[in-house]
Amino acid sequence: MRPQPVETLAASVNRPEGVAAILRRRARGAILTGASLLQRSSSGPFVRCLGGHYVFDDQRHDFERLIVRLRNLGEFITTGDLLDIMQGQAPLDGRYFHLSFDDGLASIWRNGVPILAEHEVPATLFINSAVVSSDAACIREPWERATNYGQSLSVMSWDQLRAAQSAGVEVGAHTRSHTRLSELSSDQERLQSEIAGCKRDIEDALGTPCRAFAWPYGTLRDIDGKAILAIRNAGYEAAFSLVRAPIEPGHTSTFVIPRHHFEPQWPWRHVKFFARGGMERPLDSNRYSLLMNKELICTDEGR
Numbered sequence: 001m002r003p004q005p006v007e008t009l010a011a012s013v014n015r016p017e018g019v020a021a022i023l024r025r026r027a028r029g030a031i032l033t034g035a036s037l038l039q040r041s042s043s044g045p046f047v048r049c050l051g052g053h054y055v056f057d058d059q060r061h062d063f064e065r066l067i068v069r070l071r072n073l074g075e076f077i078t079t080g081d082l083l084d085i086m087q088g089q090a091p092l093d094g095r096y097f098h099l100s101f102d103d104g105l106a107s108i109w110r111n112g113v114p115i116l117a118e119h120e121v122p123a124t125l126f127i128n129s130a131v132v133s134s135d136a137a138c139i140r141e142p143w144e145r146a147t148n149y150g151q152s153l154s155v156m157s158w159d160q161l162r163a164a165q166s167a168g169v170e171v172g173a174h175t176r177s178h179t180r181l182s183e184l185s186s187d188q189e190r191l192q193s194e195i196a197g198c199k200r201d202i203e204d205a206l207g208t209p210c211r212a213f214a215w216p217y218g219t220l221r222d223i224d225g226k227a228i229l230a231i232r233n234a235g236y237e238a239a240f241s242l243v244r245a246p247i248e249p250g251h252t253s254t255f256v257i258p259r260h261h262f263e264p265q266w267p268w269r270h271v272k273f274f275a276r277g278g279m280e281r282p283l284d285s286n287r288y289s290l291l292m293n294k295e296l297i298c299t300d301e302g303r
């Protein structure tokens with residue numbers, strides 16, 4: 001039996017060094033702390049998505065504490081429940097979180113899934129199917145460049161993904177190779193392979209429907225109308241971004257679902273700030289509404 005790889009936070013995450021980077025980090029931390037102190041708590045209903053990447057071997061305690069604290073702020077729901085609320089098929093009558101992790105890292109399987117199962121928290125893992133299927137250098141090296149972790153990290157195997165499903169975790173798609181889809185607008189074949197192909201890979205390997213997708217990188221500049229159309233046509237029901245915006249049932253697109261990024265090492269007050277909707281800009285004041293218009297235009301053209 002091969003020994004379990006030990007993946008720690010310090011070895012696994014690139015932390016830019018140098019005076020400018022340190023000052024930027026401190027300034028961001030101070031701004032977030034100040035904003036969190038000024039934030040008013042609201043007891044009103046909300047639905048909010050939270051997205052991370054890893055729970056390294058030295059982060060189990062931090063992650064479990066985070067999950068327990070988040071559960072005091074709201075109830076975790078599945079992707080199906082989220083879509084029911086977003087599409088008006090279920091009322092938004094409580095405080096709800098949807099939890100997901102991108103990139104399919106094995107640290108989530110080792111450290112995250114047992115804690116989620118113990119606390120009965122549903123979650124979705126968005127995986128890069130080509131990297132699960134093969135560790136050939138021609139697949140693995142571009143993925144490592146794209147994801148930019150501090151060391152070569154292990155990803156979940158199909159067997160582990162099957163076992164995670166049995167523990168209550170949903171498996172979604174994150175493209176085959178972690179590609180920035182907005183750069184593939186002129187390459188329809190590649191776009192299809194990354195989007196529809198990833199869905200096919202997952203369904204063939206796991207034998208269960210793959211309903212949800214997460215945009216690699218996830219910011220507004222990584223998302224475009226042609227890719228939204230390809231995601232819809234592939235048969236996905238939802239696509240998650242990393243845009244911090246409010247979810248308004250009946251208005252927010254289910255193909256650019258806002259999601260708040262967090263990781264287990266972040267100070268609780270910062271995670272709490274985002275979990276309470278910090279930095280959410282109204283739809284009409286940023287490019288999010290433009291994207292939704294682009295989605296509508298593409299859908300009309302596609303019919």
Ligand SMILES: [Zn+2]
Nearest residue numbers: 102103216217
């Ligand atoms: Zn990713």
